[in-house]
Amino acid sequence: MANLINTEQHIEQDPWHWVDDEQAIDEFAIISLERWQAQQTELKGQALEHKLGVHLRSDQTADQLGEDAHLLALISIDFPKFTDGRGYTTARLLRQTYGYQGELQASGDVLIDQLFYMKRCGFNRFALREDQDIQDALDAFATFSVTYQSDVSDPRPLFRRR
Amino acid sequence: MYVYDQYDQQLLNERVAQFRGQMARYLDGKIPEEEFLPLRLQNGIYVQRYAPMLRVAIPYGLFNAQQMRTLASIARDYDKGYAHFSTRQNVQFNWPALEQCPDILERLAAVQMHAVQTSGNCIRNTTTDEFAGVTADEVVDPRPYCEIIRQWSTFHPEFAYLPRKFKIAVNAVPDADRAAVQVHDIGIQIVRNEQGDIGYRVMVGGGLGRTPIIGTEIRSFLAEEDLLTYLQAIIRIYNQFGRRDNKYKARIKILVKALGPERMAELVEEEWQRIKDGEDKLTTAELDRVKAHFTAPAYRTLEANPASYQQALADDAAFARWVQRNVREHKQPGYAIVNLSLKQKGNAPGDVTAEQMDAIADLAEEFSLGEIRSTHQQNLVLADVEQQRLYELWQQAKANGLATPTLGLLTDMICCPGGDFCALANAKSIPVAEAIQVRFDDLDYLHDLGEIDLNISGCMNACGHHHVGNIGVLGVDKKGEEFYQISLGGSSGNDASLGKILGPSFARDAMPDVIAKILDCYVANRIDGESFLETYRRAGHTVFKEAVYGKPD
Numbered sequence A: 001m002a003n004l005i006n007t008e009q010h011i012e013q014d015p016w017h018w019v020d021d022e023q024a025i026d027e028f029a030i031i032s033l034e035r036w037q038a039q040q041t042e043l044k045g046q047a048l049e050h051k052l053g054v055h056l057r058s059d060q061t062a063d064q065l066g067e068d069a070h071l072l073a074l075i076s077i078d079f080p081k082f083t084d085g086r087g088y089t090t091a092r093l094l095r096q097t098y099g100y101q102g103e104l105q106a107s108g109d110v111l112i113d114q115l116f117y118m119k120r121c122g123f124n125r126f127a128l129r130e131d132q133d134i135q136d137a138l139d140a141f142a143t144f145s146v147t148y149q150s151d152v153s154d155p156r157p158l159f160r161r162r
Numbered sequence B: 001m002y003v004y005d006q007y008d009q010q011l012l013n014e015r016v017a018q019f020r021g022q023m024a025r026y027l028d029g030k031i032p033e034e035e036f037l038p039l040r041l042q043n044g045i046y047v048q049r050y051a052p053m054l055r056v057a058i059p060y061g062l063f064n065a066q067q068m069r070t071l072a073s074i075a076r077d078y079d080k081g082y083a084h085f086s087t088r089q090n091v092q093f094n095w096p097a098l099e100q101c102p103d104i105l106e107r108l109a110a111v112q113m114h115a116v117q118t119s120g121n122c123i124r125n126t127t128t129d130e131f132a133g134v135t136a137d138e139v140v141d142p143r144p145y146c147e148i149i150r151q152w153s154t155f156h157p158e159f160a161y162l163p164r165k166f167k168i169a170v171n172a173v174p175d176a177d178r179a180a181v182q183v184h185d186i187g188i189q190i191v192r193n194e195q196g197d198i199g200y201r202v203m204v205g206g207g208l209g210r211t212p213i214i215g216t217e218i219r220s221f222l223a224e225e226d227l228l229t230y231l232q233a234i235i236r237i238y239n240q241f242g243r244r245d246n247k248y249k250a251r252i253k254i255l256v257k258a259l260g261p262e263r264m265a266e267l268v269e270e271e272w273q274r275i276k277d278g279e280d281k282l283t284t285a286e287l288d289r290v291k292a293h294f295t296a297p298a299y300r301t302l303e304a305n306p307a308s309y310q311q312a313l314a315d316d317a318a319f320a321r322w323v324q325r326n327v328r329e330h331k332q333p334g335y336a337i338v339n340l341s342l343k344q345k346g347n348a349p350g351d352v353t354a355e356q357m358d359a360i361a362d363l364a365e366e367f368s369l370g371e372i373r374s375t376h377q378q379n380l381v382l383a384d385v386e387q388q389r390l391y392e393l394w395q396q397a398k399a400n401g402l403a404t405p406t407l408g409l410l411t412d413m414i415c416c417p418g419g420d421f422c423a424l425a426n427a428k429s430i431p432v433a434e435a436i437q438v439r440f441d442d443l444d445y446l447h448d449l450g451e452i453d454l455n456i457s458g459c460m461n462a463c464g465h466h467h468v469g470n471i472g473v474l475g476v477d478k479k480g481e482e483f484y485q486i487s488l489g490g491s492s493g494n495d496a497s498l499g500k501i502l503g504p505s506f507a508r509d510a511m512p513d514v515i516a517k518i519l520d521c522y523v524a525n526r527i528d529g530e531s532f533l534e535t536y537r538r539a540g541h542t543v544f545k546e547a548v549y550g551k552p553d
């Protein structure tokens, strides 16, 4: 994954990888929600070692994963097109309703001009689309110094900070 | 009105810088057209038939003289010397150059204005009653709530990429609705419950466009401090479950229809229970802070209907006519609400020249505490005018072509830009409006007809609200030719209803005659004092249909 960043830097070495439903699950595998739900009992051990992740399609909601989120070290949320904004709600619900603390990755059509919002919704890893400029992307996290709403980094809206 | 503090201003300045950067990357070829589109839309820039269009937000229709002068300067320096007020209380420039938009936005930011969220699939500018704060019949001034919604919805991180655009309107008058809340994605009716507490009745799923629907109530009373959490819950449900496969089925109204309003209400309630007591619950301090920006100005103690004013009414019939039509009662004795008409003959509805804009700014400062409001009917309002100065104001407004005494009458039409500007149009709409203005220019006749909403849209996107016009005109394409379909009986008021199509469409030059037949039918059938809508509702569709198409054999 050449274009992976967190909110501070380019991540050059990363053990996490997607594993298809037919393939064997190894360490740091990211698997589908369906597979997780089907094989949860066997997979719990690996999950508890922080070596299992789940990928949500944009039509899979946070509530479908629910409390299971706590068992996972990484959740990846797909943006099939940058205009599909469901993942923002999924991320916030995982962080704020379910209290998920692990890695939260935006995957798919992840573009510079969405990063600021994604970070506010709780994403901390971004698998940028191949053509995106890494430096421009890292700069985008500083686009705004003021925000009106509550978000994952600060649950107080501006009116409680003003 | 609301005045920015350092936070509001800082945020806006950062937005201008952000868009400047985006524009630079776009012009550098680093952002492809398709990805630049939502970025420019979220900064108010459409590309229409001949040139880009910049839509500037006027939050809930309230602005001041200095801002109006800035708009005039933009019309002069970056456009062809005029601007257009829209049905969503915003203002549009039809001819700016794309590369110059960041400069325009910077000029706007200097007077606390912007084009944020005037387009795109996000929460749009919240609209309300243009008489807010000065009309005696409101439960409470709705503007603080609109401002609270404005701040909450501005760059909302979760809701920038909704399935489709999202519009919220607020009304606080129990038995009139100038904000058309029932045809918005969310309509908020501010109410008082039996204990006397302020709260909201919430409607969802209204809208016009291809599938016009009247909104349904999903909550009869929501407490004042729960406004934002409840909105958050509704839009969260919409963001997750609204359709994204077909843009014509993507509005929340389609979701509400598919789920049924009861199920929608349940889903919203479940989500709301999870967040209602969180940090987003409004505090008394915040409500008070924002309300303090909308306290009544220091009105003078004046006598109601002073002698000089009554004398002028008696002496000058034209003035009296203008007062009767365009001036409304103010809650403060000795004051009046003045509507400046943007519907003078020969002028596209809602258009103003830069000179008129400067003149309006002067009038606002001279006569109305420096503030101006824009209206859903595409007119402007000076809300705090002393009755004793109305005559003087009228003369100056008249000299500037702003005193057409036809508010609410047939020729006070709502009209979209249509085929003259808009790339989506099936037909032109402005020439139809003009032909009707020319044909029906007899003031006595217009006044005798009384209140009639005539709304014109150039295609089924319904920017001209034709579905809710008492008379609606819709441009249609018939084998490459421009035709017009008529519907009757729509209303956007608190008795909201959708118009019913009258029959086969007409060519443009037939339109004034067809309208004349409809009006004659009304006059022939009305029983003393009935409005057009009342007669239509009583006498029925068929009477009008036969008047236009003749009796079937």
Ligand code: HEM
Pocket: B046, B048, B053, B085, B086, B087, B088, B092, B164, B165, B167, B183, B184, B206, B207, B208, B209, B210, B251, B415, B416, B417, B421, B422, B423, B424, B461, B462, B463, B464, B465
């Ligand atoms: C010339 C550029 C314009 C374009 C390309 C445009 C495009 C559209 C489209 C595509 C829709 C339908 C959206 C939907 O149903 O999801 C729409 C709706 C609307 N537009 Fe426009 N429009 C333009 C100008 C205007 C103007 C000048 C006004 C005000 C006079 C306006 C006011 C509205 C309103 C009130 C709606 C109805 C919203 C609803 O369905 O509830 N638009 N516009």
Ligand code: SF4
Pocket: B416, B417, B418, B419, B422, B423, B424, B425, B426, B457, B458, B459, B460, B461, B462, B463, B464
């Ligand atoms: S109604 Fe149609 S023609 Fe008129 S402005 Fe809207 S999209 Fe354009």
